[in-house]
Amino acid sequence: MSLPTARRTIPTARPWRAALRLGLLASTCGWGISFYFTFTPWTAAVSQLRDMGAGDIRYDPLLDYWLRTASVVFGCIGIGSLLACLRPESFPGFIRLLGPFHLIVGATLIAAAIANHLDRALHPTFVPDITFCFVTGLLLVIPRLHKSAEIQA
DSSP: OOHHHHHHTSOOSHHHHHHHHHHHHHHHHHHHTTHHHHHSOHHHHHHHHHHTTOOOOOOOHHHHHHHHHHHHHHHHHHHHHHHHHHOGGGOHHHHHHHHHHHHHHHHHHHHHHHHTTOOTTTOTTHHHHHHHHHHHHHHHHHHHHHHHHHHHO
16 A cells, blocks of 8 residues: 555544544553553552552562563553554554554453453453453544545445
8 A cells, every 4th residue: 555545544534533533542541651660660560560460579670671671662652652643644554553453462462361360350450451452443443444445435
């Protein structure tokens, strides 16, 4: 798909554009919040993870490093989503990838939750995480599919 054609897949109709922007805003918030773990001290991060159902985690320099690595990557997805939300026509390729990305992550989280026998009472965040992925993914995919159908018609 050439760049001009890719740009044309960004919805222009107000309700579809609003849905796309809502998905991008959800992605901004859902991934951007991860920066908390990038910049907070280990003790505060572990306390938050415990509140999310992780149990006690002893300090390990490599775990601290991995936490920072994962949280900054997740946060950068949020920054990319914010930029795309502000100027969707400038990021059609990113938006095209971001929708399926959320759906793939959601499916992976479902598989991991089942494989690990997660319990909502003990692990309160996995259902909202999965819901976030699917709702956000659909808000990003459906408006683009609608716009693509309009172009082909």
